[in-house]
Amino acid sequence: MSVQLVVSSDFSIFATPPLSGNETWLSGAGDAEPAKRFGPRPADPVAHFTQDREIYGEGDTAKSYFMVVSGVVRICKFLSDGRRQIEAFHGPGDLFGIEIGGKYSFTAEAVCDCTVISYRQQGPETFQTQDKILLSQLLAYAMQNLARAQEHLLLLGRRSAMERVAAFLVDWAEDTPDGAVATLAMSRQDIADYLGLTIETVSRTLSQLERDALIELSTARQIRLTDPDALRDMNA
């Protein structure tokens, strides 16, 4: 997907403070980098969430949407018996929590300590009344998320545990001086719930990949991809 979000100076609509009592409000703003993509930083609705804190819950009234400044946020759904499916992880610059139905359709939680900026969200009428630039940005956002969800569908529906873990590592790998390295902000449980597996299967699969000399687990959360091409080829 090659869509570029276009910066609009009136994209930012200043936020009401979010709902939960979980957040810490900061007087200074966070990392300025994402502002380059999304326009001027809003006045100050910058909040900090510590690890595993809920940012909002599924079914809550959707008063704000958010942009990640630093850290990683998970977006997930729960079944009544506690089973969890993580639909996406969002990192710096990513938006989350945009809703058209007036209620959040997911729960959002901090994977690690996070800083986010919140923006006031209008009701369903937003999409009739806002300006074209905002609409086209929202559309690009929605289409990108849709494309990601659709790839994820294929992964969950038709790929083996080994293929899923390989895809996950390739997704998270970044090129560093000594090759591709995936530095994971999330626990094995998070990975499992993202990939539709159990924690044990994720762990065993990683061990297997290490035995096969495709990866090296420097630490549990720091994984060197010894052979990134082989990992990519698993999902050709």
Place this chain on the structure above:
Amino acid sequence: MSVQLVVSSDFSIFATPPLSGNETWLSGAGDAEPAKRFGPRPADPVAHFTQDREIYGEGDTAKSYFMVVSGVVRICKFLSDGRRQIEAFHGPGDLFGIEIGGKYSFTAEAVCDCTVISYRQQGPETFQTQDKILLSQLLAYAMQNLARAQEHLLLLGRRSAMERVAAFLVDWAEDTPDGAVATLAMSRQDIADYLGLTIETVSRTLSQLERDALIELSTARQIRLTDPDALRDMNA
């Protein structure tokens, strides 16, 4: 999701004929019903596809998008070894094939004999230049599809075969004089590829549901839901 698409009289942009040689062009228009939702019927880009015909392929240049007039269309992806994941079925009134990257990200095929209307698709610049009404319609479309994909993710990632089949039946059931009945346009293979299962597992699960007196298979494609509430409760 309670979003209503708003009709705009200039929503329809007349189409170039689609690309493949699979379609049959009709001089008359199809069922008029969907026109009520999407504005005046376009001049005549109405095409008919027989069962299992490809409407477009993943990777093809996306020159048109489509609305189903009658029949059912499946939207799917393939892995190199032939595994298939059906992302969605689209019925009368549904749009499909809207792309922002210039290429189709799916293959679209006729589940049964289908009539569709095609609309010319602009390139990526569409979303900057079109009018607000169109943009908000596209946004609503994208958000609806996103919500559907996300529910599907939860189903594929965390639900058992029994739960998946039950959810599928509930989705397709319609209330009739003698209770809820699901009339299926698609084969067991289609259902399996939609639910991330095999054809045999789908068949066995349906048989089990019949033994449990939750459904009755009048024919393979005509299923009465004897106890719709119980089926719904499986996914509470």
Place this chain on the structure above:
DNA sequence: CGATTGCTTGATACCTCTCAACCCAGGTGG
């Protein structure tokens, strides 16, 4: 009719889950 196609059913294999033990690093308190 015989062939074909879609569906069902059976036997078995295998992949992933479940349950349990263990390991290890980090934090705490004596």
Place this chain on the structure above:
DNA sequence: CCACCTGGGTTGAGAGGTATCAAGCAATCG
């Protein structure tokens, strides 16, 4: 400083659910 505890991660044994392979059945179509 070290024993202890804790939480995350790994590993093992066995169970279970779904896939695979194969046969049988029923409706449809030449």
